Amino acid sequence: MLQSIGGFAQAFAQATAPHAAAAETASATPQPPAEVLFHIVGIPVTNSIFTAWIVIAILVLFAYFSTRNMKSIPAGAQNFWELIIELWVGVTEQTMGRRRGRRFMPLVVTAFLFILFSNWFGTLPIAYFTIRNAEGMEVPIFRSANSDLNVTAAMAIMMIALAEFFEFRSLGLLGYLKGLFLPNPMRWLEIFTRPLSLSFRLFGNIFAGEVLLATMLTVAPYVMFVFIALELFVGLIQALIFSMLSLVFLSIATVHEDAHDAHGAHDSMESEMAAATHGQPF
């Protein structure tokens, strides 16, 4: 057993060594700015954006082909999607109630799946394949989308802008402006710290993981599996944290809608209790 693992590790090291060596000629370890692969109508396309497109394509095709013939008794890939949806229905309803939970679940689950698959994509050995770009530099073709600060910042800004928009819509202009200073006079600080914290945490963890994997590949390629497993776990945890925090920010922003609903008795106690007991996966 140990011999077979050792043999596989040796084969993996040999297979990736030329690519690692080629990457070393450009840069020893991954650099924070993503490398430009090619241009489309003068717009540079980096390897992180290219990987993001591939992840999106994989997710869309996988979702389409596994759900086009859905059955009441799920089989095959339909099980996977039902598992994901049921887990997140439980989480969202537990965090913000049935009505609001169902409303925001698609957004949060989309972010979760994109982040998760992007993170895991970065741990694949294909991340070491290189190509010569227009500038004549040897650059990796694939790079986890979340190891580029531009991608994580874009996602974080989108989430926080949505949360602020929903808060503005539910409170009105005066209520929104008042809420920035009352009852918590430092509430306005959140507008700056939330997107920064969301984007830097995700970028920092994933980029550090890529640097760790690249370093360990040259230092100790035989124990790469340990670090790949660690990165798979970190990728899952970071995807969960980003989605969970986005969900909570959206929940805080729309909490006033819940108060209106309570007066209108849209959500009965029975349905709330049913939603609460539906599932507590984490």
Added chain:
Amino acid sequence: MANRTGPSITTVQALAVASQFGITLAISVVLGYFVGHWLDDRLNTSVIFTLIGVLLGLVGATTNTVRLYRALLRKSESEWHAQTTESARTADDGKPNG
């Protein structure tokens, strides 16, 4: 649903709050420092606004994290109240009259 002794949050929620606290604290303090430093430069006031900025950053990060935690607890709290009310009602219904 398991009986709980009080409102609680899940492991992932706790992890999210803990992680958010650390990074918010760092960002708020750094933001406060730079804004305070900029004000000190403009007003020639030594380090007064830098100190105020750092302190406001600390206070802001703490209060915002508490707000985040309370928002997470709110739903759990309402469920817990509903559960305890339901239990009390069931116990009352079970009592003999007179």
